[in-house]
Amino acid sequence: GENVEQHPSTLSVQEGDSAVIKCTYSDSASNYFPWYKQELGKGPQLIIDIRSNVGEKKDQRIAVTLNKTAKHFSLHITETQPEDSAVYFCAASSYNQGGKLIFGQGTELSVKP
């Protein structure tokens, strides 16, 4: 089955700097790759996603890149703000496997003012 690895497990940046989180996946059939942000005591919130027919997607300060050949994808946050501090999860799924998401282990991002 699918296995998703995420790095780093913790990341500390200064406000205004960029943050990059990387994930690798194992199943070449995976074709959908979302990123979630989880704040303490809350459920994961979808922040951006990308499909396997696209190499890059951007939404304001957030961007995701996908390299299908290498089976890795990354989240880029620019001009970080203290409210970006949270745990971020990557995930992968295959539409023909019911759409269930397999998650990475999470990255705790801390943005210092």
Next chain:
Amino acid sequence: DTGVSQNPRHKITKRGQNVTFRCDPISEHNRLYWYRQTLGQGPEFLTYFQNEAQLEKSRLLSDRFSAERPKGSFSTLEIQRTEQGDSAMYLCASSSTGGRGEKLFFGSGTQLSVL
């Protein structure tokens, strides 16, 4: 608020007791997923429904766990004879199978503590 709703938010129980959680998905969503999340880990898939049919169960879902979605709307997750290892956050998510989209939207979860 038309998001995914989970009740209760917190549940404390003694080992050996039965507990039941409820999930109300986004109304137009026909798929409903249950996940379990322990501290410092990503959510782990347990099971999912398409309408009222339970289509897949993870090996994590032991015989003590049962999930239902009787009318294809809300779902319940029951844990019988709880063990301390069942302590976790139980998350529910829903999605629509329309088009190529499989965006999963999560509720706030039920935090279970087994004493």
